[in-house]
Amino acid sequence: MTNIEFVYFDLDDTLLDHTHAEEKALESLCEDSAAHFGDSAFPLVLSTYQKINPTVWHKYSLGEYTKEQAKVGRFEQLLEACFPEGLSRAKALAESYLARYADFWQPIDGAFEAFTSTAASLPVGILTNGFSEQQRAKLKKFPHLEHVSSAIVISEEVGYLKPNIKLFEHAASKVNIQNSSILYVGDSFRSDVEGGVGAGWHVAWYSDQETDLPNVWSFTDWNAFTETIEGIVHRP
Ligand SMILES: [Mg+2]
Incomplete structure (x- = not known):
């Protein structure tokens, strides 16, 4: 990776x-x-x-x-x-x-900090399923997420839901990055892992379950996630 x-x-x-x-x-x-x-x-x-x-x-x-x-x-x-x-x-x-x-919307413990520190090293975006008005309202409630993001992709606004590969390909072309150079961070095996892998992306699976899928690693600790990202960015 x-x-x-x-x-x-x-x-x-x-x-x-x-x-x-x-x-x-x-x-x-x-x-x-x-x-x-x-x-x-x-x-x-x-x-x-x-x-x-x-x-x-x-x-x-x-x-x-x-x-x-x-x-x-x-x-x-x-x-x-x-x-x-x-x-x-x-x-x-x-x-x-x-x-x-x-x-009752609130951040996952440690996730916003990891998102922000990732954004200091690499361009980031948000790719989400959901009803457009709810997802837009979430971004409005936590404006930092959108402020830091280079791209926001909401399934309903595109016309495909995860795990449809067309949604991932749309997200890749929106930022003009090839699929094999994108990492997706998500919790759902079906939507995020299978969708991301299907599109040729790398996936960081936010889960306590193990996986031996190629180009997929799982994690539960956001500090460990951040350290992995820093390892990727600063690898000599
Ligand atoms: Mg999810």
């Missing part, structure tokens, strides 16, 4: 703690009005949502669901599972969830 010229970072659960915001937003919804989910307690609502949402996003990434079907459909499925009598409120609930979700 001697020829890295650009580092793209994933946003959710890599730089920003999406999982925390998702849990707190659902908890807030449950606490606000018990009528939303009938007698279903928060742990059941959360575990049900966490089963439904990845499948919805998978279908959205394959083009099987529209954005609206993804955004509202996950709450239709959640209500069907937890409180079918409330099904007519799925759309309102979906909007309310997103508003609450935004209240």
